[in-house]
Amino acid sequence: MFFTHFLVCLLVSAFTFGGIILTKKIFHKQLSAKWQYNLWFLLFIALTFPLIPNHLFHFGDAFTFNMNQSNETGQATASTGDRSLQGGNWMQDFTDSVNRFDFAPLSKLLATIWIIGMVVMTVLTVHAWLKVKKIKSTTSPIENKAVLSLFNRCKQRLHISRHLSLGESPCIKTPLTFGLFKTYIVLPSDFEEWLSLEEIEYILLHELNHYKYKDIATNYLIVLYQMLYWFNPLVWIAFREMRLDREIACDTAVLKALDKNCYTAYGNTIIHFVDNTSRSTYFHLVNPLSGAKQQIKKRIESIASFTPESKLLKWKSRLIFMIVGVFVAIQFPIISVMAYDDDQYTFENENAVYEDLSKYFSGYEGSFVLYDLQADQYSIYNKDKSTTRISPDSTYKIYSALFALESNVITSQASTIKWNGKQYPYDAWNKDQNLSDAMRNSVTWYFQELDKSVQSDHIQAYLKQIGYGNYNISGGLSQYWLESSLKISPVEQVKSLKALYTNDFKFEDKHIQTVKDMIKLEEKDDAMLSGKTGTGNVNGKNRNGWFIGYVESNDDTYFFATNIQQGNNPYGSKAAEITKSILRDKGIY
Numbered sequence: 001m002f003f004t005h006f007l008v009c010l011l012v013s014a015f016t017f018g019g020i021i022l023t024k025k026i027f028h029k030q031l032s033a034k035w036q037y038n039l040w041f042l043l044f045i046a047l048t049f050p051l052i053p054n055h056l057f058h059f060g061d062a063f064t065f066n067m068n069q070s071n072e073t074g075q076a077t078a079s080t081g082d083r084s085l086q087g088g089n090w091m092q093d094f095t096d097s098v099n100r101f102d103f104a105p106l107s108k109l110l111a112t113i114w115i116i117g118m119v120v121m122t123v124l125t126v127h128a129w130l131k132v133k134k135i136k137s138t139t140s141p142i143e144n145k146a147v148l149s150l151f152n153r154c155k156q157r158l159h160i161s162r163h164l165s166l167g168e169s170p171c172i173k174t175p176l177t178f179g180l181f182k183t184y185i186v187l188p189s190d191f192e193e194w195l196s197l198e199e200i201e202y203i204l205l206h207e208l209n210h211y212k213y214k215d216i217a218t219n220y221l222i223v224l225y226q227m228l229y230w231f232n233p234l235v236w237i238a239f240r241e242m243r244l245d246r247e248i249a250c251d252t253a254v255l256k257a258l259d260k261n262c263y264t265a266y267g268n269t270i271i272h273f274v275d276n277t278s279r280s281t282y283f284h285l286v287n288p289l290s291g292a293k294q295q296i297k298k299r300i301e302s303i304a305s306f307t308p309e310s311k312l313l314k315w316k317s318r319l320i321f322m323i324v325g326v327f328v329a330i331q332f333p334i335i336s337v338m339a340y341d342d343d344q345y346t347f348e349n350e351n352a353v354y355e356d357l358s359k360y361f362s363g364y365e366g367s368f369v370l371y372d373l374q375a376d377q378y379s380i381y382n383k384d385k386s387t388t389r390i391s392p393d394s395t396y397k398i399y400s401a402l403f404a405l406e407s408n409v410i411t412s413q414a415s416t417i418k419w420n421g422k423q424y425p426y427d428a429w430n431k432d433q434n435l436s437d438a439m440r441n442s443v444t445w446y447f448q449e450l451d452k453s454v455q456s457d458h459i460q461a462y463l464k465q466i467g468y469g470n471y472n473i474s475g476g477l478s479q480y481w482l483e484s485s486l487k488i489s490p491v492e493q494v495k496s497l498k499a500l501y502t503n504d505f506k507f508e509d510k511h512i513q514t515v516k517d518m519i520k521l522e523e524k525d526d527a528m529l530s531g532k533t534g535t536g537n538v539n540g541k542n543r544n545g546w547f548i549g550y551v552e553s554n555d556d557t558y559f560f561a562t563n564i565q566q567g568n569n570p571y572g573s574k575a576a577e578i579t580k581s582i583l584r585d586k587g588i589y
Contacts (some may be wrong), residue, residue, distance in 0.1 A: 533572030
């Protein structure tokens with residue numbers, strides 16, 4: 001969800017920015033200029049975390065806030081002509097509505113604003129690129145042999161062998177370096193008239209050091225992340241500080257190559273351009289020699305206090321960098337728990353056939369998964385939706401019952417729970433319940449009482465044991481399976497049903513059989529249909545409809561899961577109608 005990632009982005013930038021600033025402040029004397037600059041590259045790593053797809057790094061779900069539950073009337077459909085084993089119309093939904101703040105509209109709004117901001121940033125970047133392109137088109141090669149000779153000597157001094165274009169342009173007032181694939185070092189027109197060869201040497205050394213340390217590529221990386229994180233002021237501040245530290249590191253690299261008596265002259269060369277420098281309009285696509293006056297002041301102070309770094313300072317700098325790097329790395333698992341959005345199941349099965357069943361899902365987004373036990377083959381409609389995890393809603397009651405039986409909270413003979421007197425919108429709920437009645441009428445309060453008795457730690461252990469979806473019960477003991485934290489995909493529903501049917505869970509056989517008996521629905525033509533519907537209702541609006549189960553015949557057993565969303569009021573009974581139509585046309589039931 002975009003809202004979740006939005007918060008993660010803010011947290012990541014805040015923690016990393018704060019960590020780097022604090023490190024620089026505390027260990028200023030133990031960090032060389034180069035390593036103070038290198039610290040900022042850790043910010044790139046941190047800002048990449050929220051961009052990593054969820055299916056590569058699974059998160060947890062903590063931003064789904066569920067409030068107190070209230071009940072709403074469910075949906076019902078006409079009964080079928082098949083012989084029901086449960087009595088009455090098993091396809092009637094008994095749906096509980098949960099009231100909670102829905103972040104979906106806010107998430108969509110933020111996503112829209114973010115996209116608009118991206119478009120604006122893209123336009124600004126293209127505009128800046130066009131300005132750079134204009135500079136390139138107005139750049140003419142320098143023909144002064146003394147300057148060219150000096151340029152080659154500076155390149156040799158820095159061990160740079162690649163061809164670089166040295167030119168001059170009337171469109172600039174300060175030396176610039178730009179060009180990712182073909183690099184240009186451009187000086188202002190008529191620079192020979194007001195710059196000495198000594199000053200030109202300082203300028204060339206500075207710009208060549210930008211090239212040597214790949215600062216041009218870093219510029220593009222900064223622009224990219226500013227486009228992605230345009231909404232975050234901390235990112236803009238951080239990159240401003242990064243560019244200042246880069247210039248200081250570049251100044252330091254130049255000073256290392258000069259004699260001590262040249263330091264002042266180098267500083268004066270930079271000051272020489274202050275009055276000729278206007279605010280950069282190239283959107284950081286270039287490396288200018290000069291910059292804002294406040295930055296120039298800090299650079300001059302750094303030059304004035306420059307002393308060659310010792311080996312001890314180098315080792316201290318590396319050690320501090322590694323410590324901060326560990327700090328950035330450990331943020332990932334911590335923040336990922338806060339922004340857990342484990343909504344995709346990775347399903348790789350060679351025995352899977354994908355088919356188009358869209359005609360059955362008219363008006364809905366949905367998926368259908370069928371598993372043929374004898375043939376060991378899956379038939380799947382809508383590959384993406386079939387592996388997308390969503391709330392199981394009332395289909396989870398199958399497993400709630402199983403866990404209660406396995407924990408000896410209830411038995412097949414003694415499963416009655418007394419009604420607490422609270423009035424529900426369904427008459428069938430307003431009385432004492434046993435497991436059979438509660439499953440048939442989908443009595444939510446009954447299964448909530450079972451969960452309370454089983455207790456959350458045991459439920460969590462059971463969910464992990466059977467590999468049920470994301471086994472996340474952080475949404476609260478009474479609501480984790482009601483449009484909350486627990487999520488499962490249609491493919492996983494089918495796999496869980498198959499494992500239940502064959503008792504791959506290694507539970508007590510009698511408990512497995514009791515649950516099987518509880519979910520038998522109807523039979524016809526020597527085939528038995530078992531299953532459970534489920535409807536997700538949030539704030540009185542249906543958003544999710546399920547029907548899961550299996551068909552047993554004399555020759556084979558077929559497991560299925562149908563889910564519908566969006567469209568015309570999705571609910572479990574409609575999912576059951578769709579399922580029966582598909583099974584009928586396939587000759588299964």
